[in-house]
Amino acid sequence: MNNLRILEIRYLEPHRTFLRNPQKESIVKFSGNLEFLSDELRLFYWHGYPFDFLPSKFYPENIVSIDMSYSHIKNLWTTPMCFKKLKEMTLSYCHHLTNLPDFTDIPNLEYLFLDGCVNLIEVHPSVGLLKRLLYLNLENCYNLRSFPDKVQMESLRHLIIWGCTKVENWPKVLGKIKTLIELGVDLPAINEPPSIVSSISNLQSLLIHGHERIRSRWRNSEFQPSSSPSKWYHPQSFVIPSFASLHFLKHLHVSNCNISEVSSDIFEALSCLKELDLHGNSFSSLPASLSQLNQLEYLDISDCEKLEVLPEIPPKGLNDFGGNFDVHIHGSRIPRWFTHQSTRKGVMVVLPSSWRYNKFRGYVACVVFTLKKPCNYTEVHELSTLRCSVNNFDGGNLHRKQSCGISYEFVDNCTRIVGSDMIWLHYSKSKPSWMKAKNLITFSFSCPFLEVKQCGVRLFCDEDIQEDMDLSMTQDLSTQPQEGGIFDPNHEWVLGSIKDEYPRVVFR
CATH class of the missing domain: 2.60.120 (Jelly Rolls)
Structure with a gap:
């Protein structure tokens, strides 16, 4: 199969299957070592790849997309690979992956999925220099300790970093990325200083989570975080920063952040807001400025157990709840x-x-x-x-x-x-x-x-x-x-x- 261009071995429902049993073995069984893969591959999709390494002589110069989710892979390659046509790389839930290779010679990469790589410790400095990268997902890489200080991701639009609570330089990193339209982040990453979010003026989706969600996700898994539960489940009271500069914001989620008070002017500049999720917080009321959100279509205030009073609801937006x-x-x-x-x-x-x-x-x-x-x-x-x-x-x-x-x-x-x-x-x-x-x-x-x-x-x-x-x-x-x-x-x-x-x- 020297001329094979597409190799696809997928789980039918990978995400559900893997969450139900993180140790589930692939139904495709192999013995021995993998010595050969076609260098003509354009698409390489192998869920649950059972080997620790890729073949040493595997060098697909024309590869466009790689998906090795749920794999046993420990290291992708030891020497830099020149994959100039590679657009997408998905390594989701590769629990044995501890570090990333050098991406210097992969200049056209646009999508990089590393969510669920629970043992990933560091991101190679070259990732911060991927100027064409559009989407980076590091959700639940909770052992990640460092992210490159030098950031030149000029095209990055989507950044998901929920669960990466051990990385201390997130505020510094976020301060250098002005092109984001979606940011999914945990509370500690922006709590000091919270104003760092307001500097990303093009944001359309801001999703800030406390840690209640993470605890649920990894319950009863051998990969459950080892950090102190008190640090995970009970964030200190969070003050929502000013969103005066976020004129394009359409989706705002600030959940399980122990918000005790919502400022009266918080919604005044958010004329485009369509979705507001404040569930799991401890405020007793919402400001009257909520009524100014005329585009609002969705409001979630579930589990706000101290909530006593709701202001007037926007007259044009929230007039139907889907039946x-x-x-x-x-x-x-x-x-x-x-x-x-x-x-x-x-x-x-x-x-x-x-x-x-x-x-x-x-x-x-x-x-x-x-x-x-x-x-x-x-x-x-x-x-x-x-x-x-x-x-x-x-x-x-x-x-x-x-x-x-x-x-x-x-x-x-x-x-x-x-x-x-x-x-x-x-x-x-x-x-x-x-x-x-x-x-x-x-x-x-x-x-x-x-x-x-x-x-x-x-x-x-x-x-x-x-x-x-x-x-x-x-x-x-x-x-x-x-x-x-x-x-x-x-x-x-x-x-x-x-x-x-x-x-x-x-x-x-």
Whole structure:
């Protein structure tokens, strides 16, 4: 196969497969050593490459793309390779890779993916000189200790460095990259000084994370970080820097950063902002300037347990939440305001003779469930998805299947998850498919890895909207355990869920 130009050995679902079992061996088995690969290769994709090194005489001058994700590779090459046509290199989740080779003679590289290389210690200085590099992903390279001080990445647009908390010179590096439009960074990298972000005036996406996300990702993995949990899970209070210079910012995520206060002028200059994620913080209110974000389409304030007051919502942006929202809480009882309840995996609703589609506004479903057996994070996240099916009297589907995946917040408390019940509350807006509804409607809930203990459903029509329901709907849930949950019975979330103009706020 001297003239072979494309070699492709891939996992069908590489990311899911690898997260579920980081030690999973490739289903393709090899014995002995690999002595030869065609020098005519243009595309070289080999997931789970089982050898420590590439063949010593492998020199594909015309190679364009390399993907060796999930591989055993320890070193790509020992002497500089002149790959002038190489555009993309993906080495994601190569756990045995500790350092990078010299990239000096790869001047046209545009994409470099190193996410999940948990034992990578240093980035070769030549990477900082890749003038045509557009995208660099170092997510969860949490043993990385150094990044080149000399940075001349004149074309870099996307930089993802979540989890690289041991690199001390990030502020210095970021101060030299003015071309970024997307930056994914952990809190410590910009906390001193936070103004470093404001100097990147072309940013369109700024994603700042505390460390709650990282803990979830690597739970029960032998590659779990060895750093002190107190440093990972409880960041000091963070003050959001001024974004006055970020006029093009469209996506702002500042999650799990222990923000206790949001400045009143923080949103005034963000006229282009479409997505705002502040989940997992400790502020009690948001400033009135939130109402000035007329382009805002998405707002996430889940797990902000101290939040008491929301200002006026932007009048033009958040006027639709896609037809549904979901809430996860700890608990074991269906509130009595659910008119149809069952201790089985489904419930039937007999439509009254006065049923009219034009008066139907939507439905709320409530499911009490628990895990059937102890699970680690990856098993829960990938396998435990509770699904809701809605069928007409003749078996036809009235609604696209809705699903509920176990959220990070619950998985982080594995000891409680396994032994306690949880509730999924799901609201869905009326859809045109409900015009076919007749006689009897069946709601069913299923998941092979979850046990459904109870379920309940309530349909909402115009008459319900006129009732003062907020107290009756929340009083039953007031006795639910609050520890670890995200629900405050004083919030009129259920009443809000049945208002057409309710903003698209993600409660999870």
